[in-house]
Amino acid sequence: MSDGTMRGQVLLLLLVLSLGSALGQVSYSIPEEMPRGSLVGNMAKDFGLDVKRLKSGKARIFTPDSEEYIELNNERGVLLIKNRIDREALCGQTTPCALHFQIILDNPMEFYSVTIEITDVNDNPPSFEKNEVRFKISESAASGAKFILDRAIDPDVGSNGLQTYKLEPRNNFIIKLHDQADGTKNVEMVLEKPLDREKHEQLSLVLTAVDGGEPQMTGTMQILITVLDANDNAPVFTQPVYKASIKENSPIGTVVIRVAASDADDGNNGKITYSISSISDNARGVFEMNDESGEIGLKGNIDYEKARTFQINVRASDDGGLVDSCKVMIDVTDMNDNEPDIYIMSKSNVISENAKPGTVVTMINIKDADSGENGKVHCTLNNNIPFVMKSTNNDFYSLVTDSELDREMTSEYNITVMCSDEGVPSLSSSVTLTLQISDVNDNAPVFERSSYEAYIVENNTPGLSIFTVKARDADWNQNARVSYILEDSSVNGVPVSSYVSVSADSGVIQAMRSFDYEQIKHFHFSVKAQDGGSPPLSSNVTVTILIQDQNDNPPQVLYPVQTGGSVVGEMVPRSADVGYLVSKVVAVDVDSGQNAWLSYKLQKATDRALFEVGLQNGEIRTIRQVTDKDPVNQKLTVIVEDNGQPSRSATVVVNVAVADSFSEVMSEFTDFKQDKEYNDNLTFYLVLALAVVSFLFITCLVVIISVKIYRWRQSRVLYHSNLPVIPYYPPRYSDTLGGTGTLQHVYNYEVCRTTDSRKSDCKFGRAGSQNVLIMDPSSTGTMQRIQSEKNILDEPDSPLEVRMF
Template sequence: MKIQKKLTSCSRLMLLYLSLESLLEAGAGNIHYSVPEETDKGSVVGNIAKDLGLQPQELADRGVRIVSRGRMPLFALNPRSGSLITAGRIDREELCAQSVPCLVSFNILVEDKMKLFPVEVEIIDINDNTPQFQLEELEFKMNEITTPGTRIPLPFGQDLDVGMNSLQSYQLSSNPHFSLDVPQGTDGPQHPEMVLQSPLDREEEAVHHLILTASDGGDPVRSGTLRICIQVVDANDNPPAFTQAEYHMNVPENVPVGTQLLMVNATDPDEGANGEVTYSFHNVDHRMAQIFHLDSYAGKISNKEPLDFEEYKIYSMEVQAQDGAGLMARAKVLIKVLDVNDNAPEVTITSVTTAVPENFPPGTIIALISVLDQDSGDNGYTTCFIPGNLPFKLEKLVDNYYRLVTERTLDRELISGYNITVTATDQGTPALSTETHISLLVTDINDNSPVFHQDSYSAYITENNPRGASVFSVKAHDSDSNENAQITYSLIEDTIQGAPLSSYVSISSDTGVLYALRSFDYEQFRDLQLKVMAQDSGDPPLSSNVSLSLFVLDQNDNAPEI
């Protein structure tokens, strides 16, 4: 009846467990939220407990936590409300630059089941950046014989916001000689151009001052300005001309700093200063200006900093050639960075069990492992494995997560512990790999009974022995450990000639030494048949018995009778 009640209780627990697991499985799809940038720390993003099908108090009980890589965590869990909240101020521009949408991805780990649930939070842009130009003032020269209709490209403004909060329009201050045209670029951004409307006369006006204003579409509108100074010079009838309209170069990312990557070349048939060409970057953002150096006289482009494929795959820039009188020409430069296998896989042990009982079934989860490689293509494709001679295997989960599980039942008596080497390797040439080690202790279960050294024992004692004399000793061994291997010895009670066995002999429970409690008489009986029991201290205890025959030896202690 007790066994039946226990089975009924276990069945109820199993049904509750399966019900909870089904709720989690039902919510296993991606969870999506959105939150505006610059929101205060602790702001509610979404009810993660509800979306996981859990009550708030279950988050801590089931080990629910956020698992993210690389950057500091942007979100946290509120265990009282079950909500996902912001962990601090979030700057969308710092996080995603110009990428739309700006998504932060991470996983929610339900640790008691080792299950991962992908979460995406979209960071909504607010108008917190003002359009800016890289220069505060632009100065250039223009020949007085420049024909009306000539278009002069102007630096474009940059606004780190996106959508309507980004840069939307340009305006040029009023001038009878110049107007503004803003054609849409083929790659998306607007490129302002100043158009010469009427001929210039240096003798009438040698310098023109204008202001270019860049405005965004936010509410309220934000704007930035660029001062333009145009010096009118005497006639120079030949502008510089590049030998190519576009320059292309493929460069491995591990090229040393200071390497000449390519050289642009422009010629000008004019003489003297009008034919002297100097080079400069045009419309290059601040980051590219930090990375590359352009020799203004030779046209050589070199790198001032290491290139990183993981940061930029293609650098696109414009080079401007200008002669001494101010005529200009432009060429496009495209530098493609080739990936080099310079990042070894990163192996992270997200969760690990350090000890496991030897009777746990196959499939027991030991650890949750994450693998990440910053490279791309084959250089970033990783495989994860462990030595094949171990009773474990790796199971691949989502998003390059693996779990380490037992492949068969462990036996502490054979191996009491494992040092498992987990290796992640990429497919680059040469391949890079990373090793991490997991130490696992196999704990003992009382699954071995004590074993005597012999199947049976025979002992001899001479009659008329003194009381308390040591007669014999037995020894048993238990393969378990600690209390499961602590053995106590006892005699199985019996009756000899109407008297209990314990009145004849005793045994030490610790050592197994047998003692005589009386002086034996060969003429009364010649042998004793005993059973010795060895029992360990496990829970429940295990035991074994062995037979012991004690023979009494005769002494010449009786005179002949006539």
């Protein structure tokens, strides 16, 4: 397109003062070779436009291409053929072949994209570059020998293109086709039956190329074969595929690559001649080969934008008729020889400052004929302007607003669009646009921070000022007067206004109640800043209040539990070693952090030299060997302190019984009687329990004796044991729950005797999960009854098994 034409087109588009972007796209499909004036499609109907709109909007076709094939009839709203379209000349072998252009309308400005696909018709027959080709083939050539043939060219594509080959006659040779990476097929003539020079010295074959059109079209090439005497060594290329690259715009005569083959024969049979057996369509007339040196040189001009790769099949033959072939792949390296082209499709000269971000200001079409990095275009704008470039469709860009405009700061913008490619060296082009800004009121208050956080210590005084939020408004006078409002919300179902308040003038936030860290640790709310404009503008900010903990809760002892009527104790055997775990004090603190860090100390003890308490874990252990002189009753007072400032504490009393047997503990009940209150309810339950146990014991005893007598009478065997019952007391009442020191509340007593043993055992055991003694002064009578029942057990030959709870 000439400079004058482009300037005229730009001046026409600049007449539009307002822009309305309504993008649409439609596609048509037409065959090639249609006569001028033929109908392509009803554009007005397909886009839903009225013909009057086409006239009022001065509808026109926009395309940067130099040749136009389509014209727009505004009277009818249809697209017509303007010039004859030859698909092969327009696109070559590229499929699909299509024309792309835009239809521009003004007032408001709109553009629509149109794609017209050009379909192929079978108007070209296949053709060979040569009418005939000659081969010299030795009669000693083995079956399977391959000979590369020139492939036919058919400019048509798809089913109209070249489909297959036929070889006549087929007495000695057949045809094989091999698909190539570029979609073409290499043609090989393969020797199927050996040649006999004595029968046929010359062979004449016809190779026919057939396309798939209707009707079919063909092309032929004659193959003349001279049968030679035996030549037992064929040329061999050093490699089957050669690869080379050449820069576009390289001068004619440039050597691209040199192929080499060797032949082990001597004389004429070893003399190698190089030739091009077949070549891709885009390489015809571009390369030539030196038949002696094997060099492939540049014969014509190379343009990367037209062809990026070439394929050449090279044949090496000796005078004996044996040949070898190789493939040469030549890649064209792109040179950055095209600068980006900028086309202004439409633009606005004035825009309001309240235009929303994303408002289209100008539509631009940018193209770079190069490819790869050389064809990658980046467009930039001059700094400090609220506009950006956005890609809308392929090479089409829109200049849009990126943020809100402010005429009080800038009333006019000179926008320079600079487009550069990534080539080395980079090529660039630019255009400058002028845009006026019309004024509106558009400034809202802005907080100094995006969010606020404040801390307040629990147990605060209601009405305490926590902190201040601050917002500023860039407007003037009444529009800049800011008021602060607490947004309605709730905290744990309670309105936030019962927690805090906000001063409308100063933005000071005050506490409306005293906070408790153990009840609520943090909460958030929103504050709105509203100016005095009409209509008013406002903005919100999130405020988070974090409650800080105070040491306002003492530790709470979970174990041992202090009861009012009983003395909860632990039992330590006199055989306990140093470090024996007696019990463990467990406490918690509902405060957090270091206010909840607990330490344990032994405050008072009957014998401080006997026990110690773990500072961190509250474990009570012996610090020396227990002796017989140590009193049975040991009373320990443990204090639990937290790490707060000031520290808070709690105390717990632990009673420890130092004894090897339960009877020894019970003998000391009189000592406990002096310190504990009498509990009538507990005595009643103990007496009732012992009565029930006694009844069950006697019942079991009678049943066991009856069973034993019955068995004795049946077996006639009776064995009496006169040895008295030897009571056995466990030496230690140690903790069975992993060393936690938790004594169990119930003991189990088990008495066992047998008739077939000279030894009788009376075992007092305990359940695996219970070892706490409930000691009450009122249990003296109960212990006497237990002693009387024990006398019954001392009677010899009493087979019984009793378990007491």
